[in-house]
Amino acid sequence: MKISVVKEILNAEVICGEELLDEEVFSACGCDLMSDVLAFVKNQGLLLTGLNNPQVVRTAFMMDMKAIVFVRGKNPDDEVIQLAKLKDVIILKTDERLYSACGKLYSAGLI
Amino acid sequence: MENANLKLHYNVDKKDFINAGEASSSVKKVLRKLGVNPECIRNLAIAMYEAEINMVIHANGGTIDVDISPECIHVVLSDSGPGIPDIQRAMQEGYSTAGDNVRELGFGAGMGLPNIKKYSDDLKITSEIGVGTTVEIKVNIPS
Ligand SMILES: Nc1ncnc2c1ncn2[C@@H]1O[C@H](COP(=O)(O)OP(=O)(O)OP(=O)(O)O)[C@@H](O)[C@H]1O
Ligand SMILES: [Mg+2]
Numbered sequence: 001m002k003i004s005v006v007k008e009i010l011n012a013e014v015i016c017g018e019e020l021l022d023e024e025v026f027s028a029c030g031c032d033l034m035s036d037v038l039a040f041v042k043n044q045g046l047l048l049t050g051l052n053n054p055q056v057v058r059t060a061f062m063m064d065m066k067a068i069v070f071v072r073g074k075n076p077d078d079e080v081i082q083l084a085k086l087k088d089v090i091i092l093k094t095d096e097r098l099y100s101a102c103g104k105l106y107s108a109g110l111i
Numbered sequence: 112m113e114n115a116n117l118k119l120h121y122n123v124d125k126k127d128f129i130n131a132g133e134a135s136s137s138v139k140k141v142l143r144k145l146g147v148n149p150e151c152i153r154n155l156a157i158a159m160y161e162a163e164i165n166m167v168i169h170a171n172g173g174t175i176d177v178d179i180s181p182e183c184i185h186v187v188l189s190d191s192g193p194g195i196p197d198i199q200r201a202m203q204e205g206y207s208t209a210g211d212n213v214r215e216l217g218f219g220a221g222m223g224l225p226n227i228k229k230y231s232d233d234l235k236i237t238s239e240i241g242v243g244t245t246v247e248i249k250v251n252i253p254s
Contacts, residue, residue, distance in 0.1 A: 035220035038157055051217045055164070058132040062139065062156040064149070078238075079129065087136070 001025055003067050003090055006046065009104050010094040012069060016081055017090030018043070023066050025085050027111045030071075030102040033060045046110070048101050052076055054083050061087045071098045117179040119139070122240045123163060123188075125172035128216060134175050135160040142184070147252055155184050155250040161223040162246045166190045168213050170244060183232070191200040191243040196234050202228065 003045055004021040014021065025045030031037050032051045037059050043078060047060050048069045057080055066110075067090035070076050076091060077082075084091045089105050119141065121134035139156040159175075166173050170192020178185040195201050202224050209219030228234050233249035 032217060033214075033220055033221045034217035038161060039220070039222035039226045053216060054129055055217055056131060058136060058160065061136060062132075062153070062160045064153055 001105075003046075003092075006067070006069070006105060006106075007092055009108055010069060010092065010096055010101055012092040012094040013094055014062070015070075015091040016077060016085050017067070017088070020066070020088065020090050025110065027085070027100070028105055030098050032098070038066065046105075048105075050074060052080065052097055054080050057081065057083045057087060057089055060089050064082060066090060067092060069094055069101060070077055071096055071101050082090065117145075119179075121175040121177075121178040123166050123172040123175060123190075125170075126167065127172065128167060131167040132160050133162050138177055138186075138245075140186075142179070146178070146239050147184075151184070151250055151252050153183055155186070155248070158227040158230040158248050158250065159186050161227050162186075162188045162248060164218060165223055165246075166192070168209060168216075168218060169193070169214055173243070176198075181252065182254070186248045188246045188248075189243065190245075194240040195236070195238040196240060198238060202236075208238055 003023050007038045027075040029041050030048040032049055034055055041063050045066045047065050048055055051070050052074050069092045073095040087091035135156055142152045169247045170190035172188030176187045200206055205221040207219050207221030213219040231248045232251045235247040238244040
């Protein structure tokens with residue numbers, strides 16, 4: 001699924017990485033605990049989270065994840081956005097809650 | 112890279128949670144530039160990042176030395192923190208002494224050390240109470 005489709009499904013706003021929205025992801029992970037993302041994620045290209053700090057971007061970068069969706073209308077901090085730009089990680093923001101955001105993407109075929 | 116190994120050195124600031132992980136990010140970028148196998152890079156990046164975060168949240172920062180040869184990536188992280196009383200116990204999944212402040216930051220599930228073991232080809236931990244901890248990680252590069 002293209003990130004641009006993720007954006008549509010979640011009615012999300014692009015915070016950074018607009019030029020990368022054609023990138024594809026096949027699977028996603030919804031989690032607020034980076035310890036678990038590091039321990040259990042395999043090839044998920046998309047991270048949905050309510051946690052707002054720079055380690056979210058670093059975790060995504062280490063795991064080769066392409067995009068982060070901040071849920072519950074959270075505005076990522078400036079240092080989070082700057083870091084994501086440096087590391088070519090796409091950031092989206094949606095008003096959906098973690099559970100509903102994951103549910104919508106799952107129903108649309110993102111496993 | 113033909114003859115000499117590439118050696119990198121980093122200082123990790125104490126209690127600087129915002130910047131924790133920058134050394135691991137930097138090593139990941141260097142390995143990408145060198146064209147190392149992506150799976151190796153990811154394994155090393157995850158293991159080193161876990162250990163770097165541990166240095167910041169459980170100890171007082173420290174130093175990291177990275178040695179990249181054509182055969183392997185070798186990382187030594189040394190801190191002068193409180194030390195680990197029972198390494199075997201610390202290696203168990205779910206064992207953590209992290210407080211709520213660490214959990215609010217998204218860490219402290221007790222998965223870091225087991226994860227380092229999983230992603231590295233060799234892991235050595237030495238620790239002395241009140242003196243510090245040294246974590247040595249090796250990831251082989253397939254030829
Ligand atoms: N460098 C260190 N100095 C002192 N104690 C450490 C150090 N690294 C790990 N520990 C101890 O070992 C425990 C287990 O570490 P581990 O990385 O597995 O889990 P964690 O850091 O608590 O949580 P997580 O890694 O899942 O975020 C820690 O809670 C801490 O008590
Ligand atoms: Mg840890």
